[in-house]
Amino acid sequence: MATKRRSTSTGSDMPITIQPRRVLLLMVVLLALLGAVGARTIYLQSVKNRMLTKYAQGQQQNTQTLPAVRGDILDRTGQELAVGEEAVTFYGTPKLLGKNRAGTALQVSKILGLSRHEEDLLVDRLTNAEGGFVYVARQIPRDKAKELQDAKLPGIGWYDEERRMYPVGATAGQLIGTVDIDNKGLTGLELLYDRSLTGTPGKQVAVNDPAGVPIDVLQLRRERDGRDVQLTLDVKIQREAERVLQRTVRQFQARSATAIVMDPRTGEILAMAGVPRVNPAKWSSAGSLATRNTAITDTYEPGSTFKVVTVSAALEEGVTTPETEYWLKNELRFCKDDKTCLLHDSHDRPAGWFTTRDILVESSNIGTVTLAQRIRDAHLRRGEGGNAAIDSWIRRFGFGAPSGIDFPGESYGIMTPVKDWSDVSIGNIPIGQGIAVTPMQLIDAYAAIANDGVMVQPHLLKRIGDEPPAKYTSRRVISSKTAATMRSMFEAVVTDDHGTGKQAGIKGYSVAGKTGTANVAERGIYLKGQYIASFVGFVPARNPRLVTLVVVNRPQKGAYGGTVAAPAFEQITKFALEYLAIAPDGR
The missing domain is CATH 3.40.710.10 (DD-peptidase/beta-lactamase superfamily)
Known part of the structure; x- marks a missing residue:
């Protein structure tokens, strides 16, 4: 008795049935892959590019505020009653201060002639400083600041700042008033005419080479100094x-x-x-x-x-x-x-x-x-x-x-x-x-x-x-x-x-x-x-x-x-x- 063999055909005349649900799923997967690739491309070309550009600029550029000079207060004859004087502010960078922070504070105190109370506060401030910045001394007159600058103490930096001075001392003191440590008017005419006296700070960008050395300055906005205020007072x-x-x-x-x-x-x-x-x-x-x-x-x-x-x-x-x-x-x-x-x-x-x-x-x-x-x-x-x-x-x-x-x-x-x-x-x-x-x-x-x-x-x-x-x-x-x-x-x-x-x-x-x-x-x-x-x-x-x-x-x-x-x-x-x-x- 002969055995029947099952016939297998691969001809095109045989119908193939594909379920619609599978086709839809395949299309969704393909579209998702295309979307992901497109999104990644856009991210790399725009967002990431901007981030990298900004990062590179950050490594090469340093934005600086240009302080405006505060205006003077004058009497009716032009006599100066309140003026600005060049000064230096010192700060510490905690990660550069080293281990002997108390010793650094004592050296600063000796040079600046601080009182015992001021010295104790400075020692405490430097010893416990964290982060990237801590004030050491504000608005020190230039002649006094030079000795501290020449000492080149570890982690101590400085920048120029204006200090408010009153050439006539207590004369008309209640009238003139005073300013805070940042030269903002607190009382008297210093407060009333603060907007006119203050002016507008400027802004500039210093461009650095890869080693961080400044090679150019781009001025974005020139500072506008404050205006003088002249009084009727004699x-x-x-x-x-x-x-x-x-x-x-x-x-x-x-x-x-x-x-x-x-x-x-x-x-x-x-x-x-x-x-x-x-x-x-x-x-x-x-x-x-x-x-x-x-x-x-x-x-x-x-x-x-x-x-x-x-x-x-x-x-x-x-x-x-x-x-x-x-x-x-x-x-x-x-x-x-x-x-x-x-x-x-x-x-x-x-x-x-x-x-x-x-x-x-x-x-x-x-x-x-x-x-x-x-x-x-x-x-x-x-x-x-x-x-x-x-x-x-x-x-x-x-x-x-x-x-x-x-x-x-x-x-x-x-x-x-x-x-x-x-x-x-x-x-x-x-x-x-x-x-x-x-x-x-x-x-x-x-x-x-x-x-x-x-x-x-x-x-x-x-x-x-x-x-x-x-x-x-x-x-x-x-x-x-x-x-x-x-x-x-x-x-x-x-x-x-x-x-x-x-x-x-x-x-x-x-x-x-x-x-x-x-x-x-x-x-x-x-x-x-x-x-x-x-x-x-x-x-x-x-x-x-x-x-x-x-x-x-x-x-x-x-x-x-x-x-x-x-x-x-x-x-x-x-x-x-x-x-x-x-x-x-x-x-």
Whole structure:
């Protein structure tokens, strides 16, 4: 029986069946492989190429910041008040310091003459340093830095830096202010005008060869140095004002003192002095009283110097004239309360007839409140707010608002809103009690009297860089007629036999002004035996060129403005008149 053999055929006539699912899978795999190859190609050609290029550039290029030089602060004559000085900053590279880091720190300390405390801090800083950088010493003067550079201590590097210097020391210290270690303004005018003073850093790229040696420099952005700031201040008048205040504080054993000298025609501040003083280079070690510009930050009860508002308002409103007479007793009951509504003058005197001029010259509290009552009553008769009228005059003279002077931290002063006035208010606010002002606000009010009734915005800035001098606003407070009358009456304060400001007189010049004596109040309570003595005036009286204010805080020997502050006014103003060559007017 024959065995059948299975026939095997490979001919094309035999159908082959391929499942669609397998075809799809194959296509997906192929596409994935192609995508991966494409992505890798793109990565190598673009992303990786950029990374490698950047890495190569990093090995060959070094980006450097070009510091901008900080601008100077100058007085009105060009005298340097704050300048930059070349200095050197030293740093350590921890991985290069070696094992004897403490020894390196001790060598640095010896060369730089560090204190024991500074030395201990440096030893600790270098011993425990990690990473790529640690400061060793900042802003060392070049002459002192050279010895440390020549020592070539392991791991110690350096770079040039600017150091802020104050050529006039503590003169105008509170005004100028200070900067931080990176030369950024922290306080005073250094802070206020920091943007103008700072400038803009530049940027350059140094190109190195494969060995790291610089072969070219590509400058991307040139640095723009800061601009100089020129002030209205005159350093010679400022220095004299501070000297006089120091003598006054010693003589009368006072806590502090403030003085301002101003040109009433322009609003320019020629001097703004405060004692105790501060050297900006030693700011961090000074007390808060020394670092505050008390002329604009601190408030006090102005006392009789505030009578300028009440008397001017009474004249302007026509409720009195300089020669109008008033019968004044030696006490005045101005409201119903038996304890708080009885007013006396500071000096005992008999009852008598007083003109408006007498009231101002002799600084009568009773007379001034009488004038305030006339203003109030005149408005009440017209169906208007009487107290509101007085409040309006106070604000018209600039109190209760900043003067607008270009200095950070100016106080508004302290004023009771008129809606909160009590029956007692009419008996204290018109004579400068129950209200607090800054020295700047007060001198601004008197500058308006000196300038024919026009108040010019006070300022310290003369110009920035090459810009034209800044322009400042002005506004009328009272009529020129009332201002002239007030100047005449203020002149009598100094020249009249009964005037309280005789010690403010300056030989050869007519002087007009007002004394002030006020109790010191803390937390609403008057401190027994603690006073603030002040004098504010202008010279020459009928064509004023200067206004000067002196405020002496808590003198222990003496209390009155006429005996404590007026002599200081005379000394400061006399110096300024002679220095500025202002001709005597023969009075």
